[in-house]
Amino acid sequence: MTSRSTPEGPAAPRRRGRPSRAGTPDGPDARTRILRAARTEFAERGYDRTSMRSVARAASVDAALVHHYFGSKDGVFAAAVELSFEPALVVPQILGGPVEGVGERMARYFISVWENPVSRAPLLAIVRSALTHEAAAEVLRGFLLHKLLERIAAELDVPDPTFRAELAASHMVGIAILRYVVRAEPLASADPERIIALVAPSIQSYLARGAADGPAPAD
Amino acid sequence: MTSRSTPEGPAAPRRRGRPSRAGTPDGPDARTRILRAARTEFAERGYDRTSMRSVARAASVDAALVHHYFGSKDGVFAAAVELSFEPALVVPQILGGPVEGVGERMARYFISVWENPVSRAPLLAIVRSALTHEAAAEVLRGFLLHKLLERIAAELDVPDPTFRAELAASHMVGIAILRYVVRAEPLASADPERIIALVAPSIQSYLARGAADGPAPAD
DNA sequence: GTCTATATCGTGATAGAC
DNA sequence: GTCTATCACGATATAGAC
Numbered sequence: 001m002t003s004r005s006t007p008e009g010p011a012a013p014r015r016r017g018r019p020s021r022a023g024t025p026d027g028p029d030a031r032t033r034i035l036r037a038a039r040t041e042f043a044e045r046g047y048d049r050t051s052m053r054s055v056a057r058a059a060s061v062d063a064a065l066v067h068h069y070f071g072s073k074d075g076v077f078a079a080a081v082e083l084s085f086e087p088a089l090v091v092p093q094i095l096g097g098p099v100e101g102v103g104e105r106m107a108r109y110f111i112s113v114w115e116n117p118v119s120r121a122p123l124l125a126i127v128r129s130a131l132t133h134e135a136a137a138e139v140l141r142g143f144l145l146h147k148l149l150e151r152i153a154a155e156l157d158v159p160d161p162t163f164r165a166e167l168a169a170s171h172m173v174g175i176a177i178l179r180y181v182v183r184a185e186p187l188a189s190a191d192p193e194r195i196i197a198l199v200a201p202s203i204q205s206y207l208a209r210g211a212a213d214g215p216a217p218a219d
Numbered sequence: 220m221t222s223r224s225t226p227e228g229p230a231a232p233r234r235r236g237r238p239s240r241a242g243t244p245d246g247p248d249a250r251t252r253i254l255r256a257a258r259t260e261f262a263e264r265g266y267d268r269t270s271m272r273s274v275a276r277a278a279s280v281d282a283a284l285v286h287h288y289f290g291s292k293d294g295v296f297a298a299a300v301e302l303s304f305e306p307a308l309v310v311p312q313i314l315g316g317p318v319e320g321v322g323e324r325m326a327r328y329f330i331s332v333w334e335n336p337v338s339r340a341p342l343l344a345i346v347r348s349a350l351t352h353e354a355a356a357e358v359l360r361g362f363l364l365h366k367l368l369e370r371i372a373a374e375l376d377v378p379d380p381t382f383r384a385e386l387a388a389s390h391m392v393g394i395a396i397l398r399y400v401v402r403a404e405p406l407a408s409a410d411p412e413r414i415i416a417l418v419a420p421s422i423q424s425y426l427a428r429g430a431a432d433g434p435a436p437a438d
Numbered sequence: 439g440t441c442t443a444t445a446t447c448g449t450g451a452t453a454g455a456c
Numbered sequence: 457g458t459c460t461a462t463c464a465c466g467a468t469a470t471a472g473a474c
Contacts, residue, residue: 067450130401144397170390170394178389182356198386201424202425249439284440
């Protein structure tokens with residue numbers, strides 16, 4: 001789960017003499033294509049309904065080659081869900097700004113990540129898989145706690161910062177699932193800006209101190 | 220999906236002459252045991268990872284009997300996830316009370332439903348399955364829209380009542396998933412009352428008019 | 439009504455030819 | 457590096473004995 005560290009990133013200095021493939025004279029190499037295909041498959045179908053064969057098919061590659069590169073299905077999954085964005089880089093910046101706007105900046109960032117298909121795919125893969133596959137659940141828990149909650153909580157000036165950050169996160173997770181996974185109307189077709197506008201005050205109420213006990217954002 | 224209407228409810232006037240079973244002289248009949256087992260299996264493992272065999276095993280019944288009663292795996296699922304509670308009966312009552320407390324009453328009702336193992340099981344089954352199985356997703360969408368959102372929206376005095384109701388629902392869904400499915404800390408071990416206390420104002424901000432555009436609940 | 443036996447298929451994984 | 461062939465397994469579903 002943690003050993004693989006090649007999300008396809010450092011391009012491919014491969015390309016020695018042979019790998020060429022039918023149709024695409026100089027397309028991405030097999031390993032990259034497999035990872036891309038796997039990301040899409042896991043994102044659309046979840047862990048259980050994704051098979052090595054279906055990944056291979058989507059990548060126009062022999063099934064045995066997937067085994068050859070990644071060893072097992074879990075290996076493919078782990079390599080495929082490496083996230084293409086790093087909350088640590090942006091979260092402090094979001095939380096560091098003026099307190100009044102922290103809810104909106106947070107909501108906007110979250111929505112933008114989910115609206116972007118590139119960053120959405122691995123997230124979808126994790127979320128779709130996390131509910132039935134323990135390895136994916138572990139990835140999700142780790143991502144939430146260490147990549148998000150701890151980073152956020154460190155910047156907060158409220159009691160129970162981690163708990164409050166998780167409540168905020170739960171809201172965003174719920175929106176992501178209803179809008180992007182289950183596609184429940186009217187949320188699924190709503191304008192992102194409308195979502196942000198309405199959700200921001202709730203996030204704000206968790207992340208910043210309002211009045212007495214913490215909840216209500218003042219007007 | 221909508222045809223089955225025997226969630227095991229009207230007891231069993233069966234029990235003619237034969238059905239007896241090893242061990243339990245007068246326990247529930249096979250059909251009831253199958254449904255109970257199916258509910259648990261689907262709740263714990265989701266649709267894909269639950270098999271007719273595992274259901275049969277858990278019900279101490281032959282696998283072919285499950286087919287005999289329900290025809291297919293989808294048939295078992297549909298019969299198993301019939302909900303044991305009816306929001307229509309309680310939602311108007313919750314929303315009918317004093318406006319100031321609607322957020323808390325809603326949050327409390329939702330949490331209590333999820334804290335009760337009996338009502339939690341079919342919800343877990345639906346949620347765990349809805350992310351990868353289309354039939355389950357349809358059940359979830361229908362439940363949300365017709366059993367919850369429409370009922371709630373009818374009682375609301377805010378603009379975009381359905382949209383706002385769904386945002387509130389998304390928050391609760393997110394909490395349910397993080398707390399009961401993924402079991403992400405610290406939310407998973409948090410005291411229900413603490414959750415209700417912090418979440419209520421957010422729900423309130425969606426369901427009741429606060430100040431100007433709608434969000435902020437006054438203190 | 440209950441269960442044994444089986445048909446048919448798709449899965450993850452491996453061995454080995456080229 | 458790539459692919460063919462195959463293994464062992466578990467799945468849904470059905471036919472038919474009792």
